[in-house]
Amino acid sequence: MTYTVSADLQAIVGGKTLTRPEIVKKIWAYIKAHKCQDTKNRRMIVPDAKLSKVIGSRPIDMMKLAGCLSKHIK
Template identity: 45%
Template sequence: MATNRKTGAKTDGLHRAVQPSAELGAIVGDKPTTRADVVSRIWSYIKKNDLQDAKDRRTIKADDKLSKIFGKKEASMFEMNKHLARHLKPAG
């Protein structure tokens, strides 16, 4: 894992600061954060709101907020990061 020599901060893709879009910010907050935090907050939101399919836990049933992120009513956990990437830009 890459680190910044001066600060010791992790600089790989998961730990680089990103800015969520307004739609994603409604779920994870609108302040710059790391991609790892975004994914963690999305999973917390999914579990808190019981949005995983009962029979196939790999399927996420999108509510109104997640529909804006996914662009559809359900998505697999494997394609979730692809949808999140469209709503993240480098912070700075």
């Protein structure tokens, strides 16, 4: 099943329609490439300016990422 992603999420994942696994894979690639994980607690995602439009400006636990993404896919 493919989903349409919001403009904010599209800026990170690079596609307008993707499957959920593709979205998760691409957002994790972005997180790792832009060093958005806390260096001491790798479970915490510390958003940069682009990622904060999707998950908010506060650090979140990686287990809450899926809930944040749900708000940006249809």
